[in-house]
Amino acid sequence: MQPKHKAMLHFILEPYKRTSWGGAMNGQAGRIRLFRDIFSVVQPSAIIETGTFIGATTKFFAEFGVPVYSVEADERVLAVAKRNTRHVRDRVAFTLSDSRSFLRKLVSDPQLCKSRLFFYLDAHWNADLPLADEINIIFDACTEAIIMIDDFEVPGDSYNYDDYGPGAALSASYLDAMERTDIYRFYPSLPASSETGAKRGCVVLCNDLDARDRLSKLESLRPG
Template structure:
């Protein structure tokens, strides 16, 4: 891709990102907005999309559709599937995105949506954000992926500026990955101090970490990404296999 095409694509990404109305501000601690109003996450998502060329994008936990609206605008040629277990939130997001024919909004349990899309499309790119209140579905979501890259929101990246969630004494982070029946070889986290981000992040409130987990796909493109740090879980996977 030439320099002019890259500049045009960056302009499209930023226009979509900053053009989204932040409906999530009614409840979310980060004030709403795409990816919690963290433009670096949007840029990272784009880098992963370019590297893997997903056949579909899945979002779980759409709430009022801020991230969904961004994805709909930024990836207009890719089928996008999203859901929420709250019927009112799903209905609101479906109405908000009613003009986007490539977006499907469902009121359902998120692992069932991941499994459905994973059966029909390969590879898929996921933004997993369905962790609020009781019934944390993250482990079941990850287990339902056949081939794809999962970007997990509110993930513990071990940096004081980035927050994470915790449920029943388990951090949203490596602790969850260690509990999977099929432990991934590796996962990745953003490098917060990378010097070559093309623009600053304007999120001055709660900023959440993200974890990136390749499942059933080559993790080489993630290894080559200068904004990511690789973490190995292969030793744990070997222990799990030996124990079974």
């Protein structure tokens, strides 16, 4: 059976593949508002997503009128994502790859990296956690990058987050261990109790003062 057809079969038979945690950004209305706020103050020239899955968030990103790049390592789910986003295919470029090699190639384009870029890092799924490499690749090359990491612990709140074992929980200490001094952190102001959907936490990072000032003005974010 062709990978594409296998993916369609899974899509029909496995309900979680249809719902994708309740839609774009885990079905979280607060997170969607937060993204809209960030987009309006930083006006990125492109949106880059790692971990496409079936394209629920990719389709949402395609509403914003800027190019969307999305990378996925599993060809079966990527085939489903392509089908789910066929109405916006002129705005979305998919790549079947590991997120690290995809990002290294992407940031090697000097023109792209000179502009403000928004990265949504969501390629965490198993023991091979690409997150630290993804962050280093982006911030080593791009001076005006905004990164939102999904599934991240929000200090002092009860949002759900990913924990892949010692040294691999998506939390502030994971970022601390990277020993970068050029990262400004922000967390959602909205308490988990008022969020909808899967109530996954997130952190927003930037590495330049102008973005830090713009993000600081948003009521939907608090500095971390």
